[in-house]
Every structure is written in structure tokens, then in C-alpha cells.
Amino acid sequence: MPAMPKPSKPPLLACPSVKLDAALRARAERFAARVSAARGRREGAARAGLSTGGLEFDHYRPYRQGDDLRTLDWDVFARSDQAVVRVLRPEAGERWAILVDTSASMGVGPPGKLQRAAECALALAQLGLREEAELEIVDLQSRERLRVARRPQTSELARWLEGRVARGALEAAKLRAELGATRGCERAFLLSDLADAAAALAGAALRGGTRWTWIGIQAPLELEPGELGPVRWIDAESGDELALEVDAAALGAYGRALEDARTRLARAAAPRGIALARASSAEDFEHVLGRALRA
């Protein structure tokens, strides 16, 4: 079927914006507390078995709900009646970067990919704050940045994320530049649909000291479109169109093309130590991040 002429106006996106209500913020905090507690248990176990295991004391901070009780400093508690936990290196002083793709392709849904990416960003930021990391959240399309210090700034963070709108095209060069701009970060997360990530990764100069986790979020329509019949597909970013009969044969070919793209990205990411995670925007952010943090 021939490609169709490019429309004059950009396509209308189903889910271009972000909404993070109080319930979602609470869920993000609970998620961060749970993950942080689990990490604390792992680190505590390492400390018990291997002395400090290179985990040096850095500073105290007030005890928060969800913290592992084994990190509580009982001596301080006995002397001052204040519950504080000991923050150990190397988590203290870490710098985290969270890159959020806000190109138009993230407005595809429902459920919206950008919405789910923003939820993941909020939860990751909560986690980073719990772990006393310095955060930098980056809007890849507008290149706006939000830096968050060690104290919780949940409302400001949520408001900033709610200001993100899916629009425009994310060029490979721009993505490459932002990937390179994370120098000095111990941890970095990319929240995107990873549509053209393999191409961007090809020429990217990634710093070796950064642990990257790339989370690819796609809409159910993109993962399992089903036999839709005749469809005029519209590229969210370029506006290009393609008319295609989506039958069983086309679905099979589409599935193979998706798998090929994943394989190419995995091959490009593996030598750079990038952990890849795939998710559907229909999944809860807890499931998405749970898988991504284990990757």
C-alpha cells in the first residue's frame, strides 16, 4: 500500500499531558519507601557478613516510615530519644539523572506513555531522595532541568512533571547530547519509548561510571494492535502516514519487526552496560520500575 501524503497539521495525540494526583504521589512515596527498605536490608546483610563492605558512615538523617530498623542508630535513640538512621556511603552523595522523553510519540495511548513515564520519574525521584541522592530530572524535548537537593520536594517535583507535554520530534542528535550530559552521575534513567534509541546510541559517548537503566514504555496499541483491518497509521512525531491492512499476516510481520528492533537495541546497549526494561503503558508504574530496578 503506498505511503500517503504528509498532512499539513500535526496529528492529535490521545494522551499528551501528565496528571499526578495525591493518590499517585502517595503511591510513589510508598513504592520508594518499600524499595529503599529492601535495599537497606540487602546492604545491612552485606555489612553483617563483610564488615562494612566498603559502606562507610556518612551522616544521620531522621527515621522515616519504611526504613529498615536495622539502620536505626540505637545508641543515639537511647541517648537523645530521637530516631535516626545512619546513611552509609556510597549512596550518600550519589548523583542521579532521570531523563524523560517528552516527544510527541510519548503522547500515544491510552494509557498515555508520557503519563506512565512521569509516574516512574516521580517514584524514582522519591527513591533517590530517600537515598540522599542529588537528582536532576531532564525534559529531553525542551531540555528543561529540575535539580532536587537532598530534602524531599515532592510537590515541586510533581508540579514540574505535570508541566510536561508530549510534542515535537526528538532528534537522535539531541538525545545523544543529553545522554552525554549525564557525566558525573552515578545512576541515570531514561524513560522513553526507545523508538529510535538504537540509532541515538550508536554515536553516543556515555561515561563509563554511570549505571544506566533504560525503560522503554509503549502503548498497548503499539505492542498488540490486534487485527484492526484497514488502518491509516500516523507517525506521532513526523506526521508521516502509512495505509495498511492490519490482518493476521501484517500482525505477524509487525511482531517480527518489533522484535528485530528490540534485538538491535539490546545489542547496542549491552556493551555499554545499559540495563534495558520493556513495559506497557497499561502496566502500573510499580510493576514497570520493579522490573527495571531488577534488570
Added chain:
Amino acid sequence: MEFLGLRFLAPGFLGLLVLPLAALWLGARGGAVIALVTGTLESWRAAERNRPAEVKRKRRVPPALVCLAAALACGALALARPVRVGARVPRRFTLVVDRGPAMYLAEAGRTRLERALEPVRGWIAREVRAGDELVWIDATHPQGRLAAAPPAELLEAPRAVLAAPDWPRYDRADALWIGARFDPPPVNAGFSASGGGAVPGPIARERRARLDWDGVRVVRVEDAFAQSALGVTIDPKLPAPLRELAQLWAEQNGLVSRAARGADELCALELECAGAPQPAELAHEGWSAAARVCAPLEPAAGESVWLSSAGACVLRAPGLVRTSIAELAEPSGDPAAFAVSWGRLFDSVLLAPPGIVALNERTARGAPAWRAPASQGFDEQATPQALAGWLALLAALLALGAWVLRGIRA
């Protein structure tokens, strides 16, 4: 309206059949391409490049839409109330005709009967179809006779005064009463009343005088009848006591006795003797007499038995007395009883001269009235409902199927 062996009682609803056609057309047209936004076209471009060559693009209508269109079509057909033409059972209507003298009185050249039959003919043309049966009943045909149109004989005024039909017996939905006026009208039967104004004219005869009604008064006209117009035929072979009594009765009534029958006689007394006469003892209304009687008589249409002895031996009909009494002895008992008995018989069969119609027959009958029989026949009451019911059920099932299949694409 008939189509494919079906007749539609409400064909206007067939116009709704454009709805399923429009739905299919719109579905095929609108469902051809849906526009969807995706993150990247790369994988779809690859899919287009790599799809098997033998797979052809087809434009198909979703099954749910096909079901919906079929449901709409069935619904439209159900509303149109189809009737299977081939399966129709012929209908039978009973038409009861009053042939009394009033029906043959003419106004402006048309009798009341002709006027009453006019809407009946129109109804027959409109409603009665091949295979339907029309049974015509009147005083001369109480069992009825089949005819697709009013029998011509109905239009001929009977010589005798015919009794009115037994109307209540025919007050049913498949019957149609035909008369001058029905007051009160039938409850169940249809009716056609000619109505009509008063028709002045001769109303009675008194010997050779005639009584005329001018619409207000009764006027006596002396010697109004020619002698030939008042003839009575008395068979000379009749037994003497009977023949002499008949002649005496005729003389008393100003009638002229004849030996042979004529066309305009008012009454005829005939002997019919088949076989050898047999002795018999006759008795009736206070008289008795020894007699010899021939073979019993068979009553013809309109005749009734007046006297029997081992079978009918005296039959009477308007204008006619037939007897098989070949010989009759002098009656015993009171001679007056014999004369009164036979005299009443002769009076009862004596016809009025032509043109004489009783005053009550000539009075006005009011406005014409018409009501078609309520019955639609035997089959059409049930069949359209049954067919429409099945179609409605099918429409509901198809609509349900459309709902179930709504998520499935062609």
C-alpha cells in the same frame, strides 16, 4: 403489495429497508480506514515490506454490522406485516339478502335492492380474491348458493311475498346483511342498507277495487283491475267437493275461475296424481273425510306440506296449491270446518295482482348505511402476526449477535 410470495399489509414500512442498506454502505465506506497515531512507523513499514505476497487487501464489512443490518431488515419486514400469499386459506363470506317487496320498489329507476348491492359490489372488487367463497342466502335459497357476484335472479322481483331472512341467525363476523334498513344494526355482521324515501302506489285489492297510497292518504279506485288480471286456475280433475269449494271461494273474492293456467293468475289449484290412488282417511282442522290419494308429493323449493296421509298429499306455495287427492268423499262433521280450513289455505297462497305492495313496505327507509364484514377470513388474522412475530424475534437475535460481535473486525 405482493413480492416473493408475500403480501404486505403495511407496505409503507418497507421504506425502512433503506436503513440496513445505508448502514452497510456507511460501514463499508467508513470502516475502510481508521486513522491511528503511533510512536513510529518503522515497524509498520517493515511489516508492509515483509508481509506475505499472497495476502490481498480486502474491504470487508465487520460481522457485527452485517448482523445489525440483517436485524434492521428483519425489523422493517416485521413492521410491514407480511402474509404468505400461497399459504392463505380461502375465506368464506355469507351474504344474506332481503327479497321482500320493499326491496323491489324503485326510486329514480333503481330499486332499493340495486342500491343496497352497489357498495357490496365495490367491497367484492376490493376485498374478495380468487379462492374466496361468497354464499348468497335469501328466502328462496335458505341453504345458500355460491356466486362470485350477486345472482341475477336476485334482481327479479319474486311473484310472491317472500319472508325476511332469519337475521339473528346470521349475525356473525363473516356475514353481510343486505336490506333496506337495519334498526338496530347487527352486532357482528356487516350490512348494506339501501335506505330510501317513501314510494307511493297501490297497496291492496278489494275484489275489483284497488287501494292506492299517495304518500299521505289511501285512495280507493273502483274497477281498477281488468277481469283477466284476477284469474284463478282450478284443475277440473280435482275431486268435486274440493273443486266446488274452490270455485265458491274464488267467486267470493271477485276472482275468475279458469280451467287452464295462465301467465297472470293469482292462484292455481292443481291435481297431481302419479300411480294408482290408494284409500286414505284425511283429517285436518276439525274435518275428516274418506279419500283416495295418489303417490305422495315431493315438496319443491318454496313449497310446504299442508296435509299428509302416508306422505304429503297437499302442498302449498305462494300462488299454488298442489294435491294428490284423486277422490274425496263428503266430509263428515261440521261442513263449515271443511270450508273454513280450505278457504284459509286458498287465502294464504293467493297472490296480489302485480304492482300491489303493502303500505308498510312503501314507507321510507331512511339513509343508506354500509359496514363491511369484520372478518378478515380464516388465515390472515393469524398469519401476519405469526410471520411478523418470527421476524421480530429474528431481528432481536440478530441485534444480540451484533452486540456480541461488536468487537470483531472484518
